[in-house]
Amino acid sequence: MKQPQLTTLFLAMTLASTLTLSACTTANPNPPADQLAQQQDRIADNVIHRDYGVYRDTQERIKVLNDGGRRVADYQLSKAQCWLDVSFHEYSRNDRGGFPQAALGESQRILTALENKQDPGWETPLVNGAEKLRPDLWARYDALKHHSGFRCAAQQTACGEVELVHAGNEIHDAGWRHAKPYIQIAEDLAGRAEQSAESCNPPPVPVPTTEKITLSADALFHFDKSGSGDLLPKGRQELDEMAQKISSGYVSVTGLTVTGYTDRLGSVAYNQRLSLARANTVKTYLQAHGVTAPITTEGRGKQDQVEACTGVKPSAALIACLQPNRRVEIVVQGMK
Template identity: 45%
Template sequence: MKTTTFSLLLAALCISAQAQTTVTTLTPPAQRISDKAISADQRGYEALQARIKALNDRGRPLRDHHLAKAQCWLDTSFHEYTRNDRGPWPQAALTASEELVKAMEAGRSGLPTDTPLIADAERLRPDLWQRSGALRGHAGWSCAQARAACGEVELVHAGHEHRQLGWRHAKPYVQIAEDLIGEAEALAAQCTPPAPAAAVVPAPVAAAPVVAAAAVPAAPAPTVVTAPLLFAQVVFRFDGETLADVQPGALVSLQALLQRVRDEGLVVQSVRLDGHADRLNNTGRADYNQLLSEARVKAVQQYLVAQGIPAERIRSEAFGDRQPREACGAVLAGQRLRDCLLPNRRVGVVVEARKP
């Protein structure tokens, strides 16, 4: 994820992180033309990063929903600032981060879990918002909350990009949101919920002294299964079904996954492949999209086997066009419609691995 380098860099800075009442304000875009102005903005980012680190140092876990969201607002702000974004996003996202930080520093309880649509962002992908919202009632929410928080931030980021520059600029952030919310769902499913507290049965009245019952131990905190879950996605061109038909750069996440397995010496326990197609079908064959999704799964499976993954550890399922990620409006047609439906032409990859 793009936040890693920035977070590690700023976490190393030794800056006092005390609760502040001032608002961090970036230099107006038109005035960001000198080293002095940019350095001042950099110090603002560093100071807010230090405050987030201080909250963690005082015991707020990194997987906490609000701490994770504050970090992700900050990261997206810095990402766009370094790309010389002269629009409202860098300041709006920075302010959203700081508001959460102030509330956590003040020890406020009952912080809102919703994610606001800042900087005039559109609300893209209602299905992803619904899936993320459903996780709040899941027994494994404690394990999923950080990924869900950042997934929603990226959805807002995508909605802003779509409003400002159109779908081509929004797509990368929609993809990040898809991956994060998918990871959150997997983590929730793998999370062991707290054991129910044992009922306390009153001791019967007796003439003899009653021996005090042993104290019921506290329920264990939720834990995550130790096997790492790794995620990737391969997206295909329209009507494509072989690796030669994969979108440019669409193997990067899968290649990165395999490289991590090699670098960390992980042992692959299982692989799940989910194949999908978009709704378009001009062939007259009712089963065309189903067969297309099956062929895409087969292509990715063959690639994984060629990379050394045992075939017997790979499970696959093809869904045809039954599980779209992007609906796309009825007013679109031709190439614009095919571009819009790109996220539906995919194979999702989930790898469960363990350390030796």
């Protein structure tokens, strides 16, 4: 059976949030903000509407983690999603037992750990006293976690484990007939996961690399200027693209060296100060735009000229001829 997409549950909850609120309520429908109302209170529209808000908020936490770069098919994020899905499925079927809250709580536990950069663990608890059905399927899922191609089978493994717990809850609540559909899902997912793992190509092995990028100082800065306020729009755009490339184009970055240069016009001391100031401005800009690797700066002034422009008289033509010398070089060392 096809697994629900990340947005399916959110869409269903959004549509359901248009329920008309009741003017009255029952008992004490004021549980903690991240928990469902007590079972006996789920008879008023405003209580159900509030519970749907808990589901929406939990779904949004999954979306935020995905927006931050954690893959939808990541084992932990998939498990949080599948716990949320089975919880909402049973809630919408008016399950009066403790499974909707237990499954929701497990989803939230995983999300809290991920948000805090912690390992949620790899065990799948039998929440709400669920029976442990089909030990053979559990063994197959455990084996998949040690398979070299597990990254391609992670989502199917996570959701299959959750569906086995779902089935184990249904069998003691309603018998085999109600458990069977979820066992079937777990069986299908196990087979698909094993196929995915076997056909999974290994990830590329990172290799050390050193890359030099040369940016025109005339494009980066106003003439004879070096501060952050002197950066030109085109220069900011180039540095934004550079920061993005460093962040996403490398497996890891061990360090950057930013070196500023000037042309040969002017004094040695002045050109040295100008070139170093420009290098430091580029460093600060990259750091402010997400580059966390160590950055070393250097000003080399009129050294290492790339265009001598011999015979060109001091004039606008000479300034234009010397343009390639006015540059900022960025050397990136890392793994690609």
